[in-house]
Amino acid sequence: MTTEAELIAQFEKDKPIYEDWGNIINQEILKGLASILGDGKKVNVLLKIPPTPRIKENESLIEKAFFRPSKHYDDPYNQITDKVGLRYVVLLNDEIKTIERIITHSDIWDYSKDMDFEEEKKAHPLEFSYQSMHYIIRSQEEITGPSGKIPKGTPCEVQIRTLLQHAHSELTHDTTYKPKMRQLPDVQRLISKSMALIEITGDIFTIVDNKFKEKKAKMNNLLTELIRLYSPIQNVDYQIQANEYLLDAIPEKYITEKTIQDLEDYFSKNTWILDRVKEKSSYSFLYRQPIILLFFYLIRQNKNAFRIDSPLPFDKIEPIYTDLGIAVE
């Protein structure tokens, strides 16, 4: 039977090793994310809280080893696996999976899942409680770190959760571990309610994100088509951001699934427009942008409505009306 003093003495000795192990894992995960996202800057956007290894507090270790009513350890020091921990906080449920993919595909560690909120949902469909992904990562071989040798099998707990789940956990951290508080029915009910709401909100965030992605894909396809239609006009330097900005500012009702096809039809029937655009591109910024073609098309179909909805003031788009032969007051 280990004493409190023995436990802490051992832990103090091992702390630098644990810290090294946490750092190695963190570097591996960040490296993996940068390669998946294609850009280190995007990693900082993805992770809502900068990850750093956290060594367990001595008091907390003692409490967990000897005083936690729900846990009984034969060999507490080795059985407690969160002596060092890492936490990754993201915005969306899908982003959790990206980090999991890195954890489950490593050559330097083995992993086991300690907590899986997706599995918990299946096991307790009527319950709304603490949600997080917990992995225990153990080194496959002995590794030499800056502070010495990290033995094979050294554990580290990695938590992955969304910002919303994190907020819930911050609120309930104490209550999760103090049975008496947890048993107060009104508190329990409130906490469950908030997790239910968080789960719904998380789902809605995902829907919103998908809509953004959908719109972005639609816009990207449209812009690619406009650039293609504009391509017979050579030697013209367009500003891609200006096109993106204008495209984004056009109300969505004007852009449908059919728009790309309609544009192709319209410009194959009205080849004169390209000649006209080319001619005016020498002195007009707008006529140098591929999006001018979309303006021609939309004005031809919606001369009145687009005048109001145009992202540009009327005097900027008036020459298009004139080229189309439309008189405007």
Place this chain on the structure above:
Amino acid sequence: MCPDVSNMQIEKIILHRVYDNNTDGNITPPKISDNFTTIEPEGLATLQNRIVKSIGEDSHSIQMRVIDNTEGSAYQICKSIIFASDDNEKIRLSAQLAHKLARAQIGRNTPGGILIIISGLIGSNNDRKHFVGIIKAELHDGFNVDENQSILILHLLTSLLLTPQQKFYKIGIFINENSTASSEEVDDNDYSILVYDHLMNRRESNQLARYFFDSFLGCDYSINDKSLTRDFYYRTKDFIDVQNFPEEEKIEFNTSLNSYLRNQQQATVLVADFGNDNFSPEIRDNYSNFMRSVSFPDHAISKDICFLENILKFRRLKFSSDVKIIAPSRNFDQIIHIDGFVDNETRIRIQGNIINDD
């Protein structure tokens, strides 16, 4: 045939000065330019804009027919300008138009101005057509601001022309629609003529416009105006009918259509005018696209309701139960109050008492 004025390409521009009438009735000879004028691309685009504003789709220009095709008529001169291969010949012909305008103004209290004659190509794709445009632009004054001093300084400009103020210019444009035919084969029926003069829109002023389109351009209103006015009425009714409007709105739109055509002051009918006055921008677009799809002209038509007189006098409401209400149009809104529709019932209040039951 509804002329297409998109893709206007102005190639030649020449200006002549025509003076105000002398009080003694003699003509002050116009000042004739002996060459074309040049203009920077932005200026050309502005000129194109002014012309399209006056004769383009949705403008108040009116399509006319040639009534004078004799030697020396505006039609013959414009045709010769289109077919002349020699620049000097074009310049000489344009001067004839200046003299012709000066003569047309005799005896009228008409200000002089600058006569601008342009020629070029118009219309889309392979179907490009030669045109000659004749603009009489009156000079007016305005200011120019000098911002280069420590204080802003206004300079009076006394010979401004072709500002966006449309009442200061009149335009006639002759478009040769038969682009492949030779000069001998082409006749006045091959020409589309659009005339813009702000005076033509109002009943009380449209006679004042006559010297320009008639004495000068040798044109007159189309003989189709009666049937076009009738078509306007029925096509617009068709459009209102197939829309997803609530019934009470349809009745309101029909009332507006009726009053629009019966309006005594208004001398012209224009799809864009009716749309602007009655519909939201989206519906206006649908209406305009619908009228274009049935080839109804997108410029103004000289209003002639003689085919519609009886139709417009009375409104005829027919109900699903075979009940019919016939009411005079002139005060329809005051004597018939439609309060609403509930299930299969219409609540109507009618002013007056029943005086007869046949």
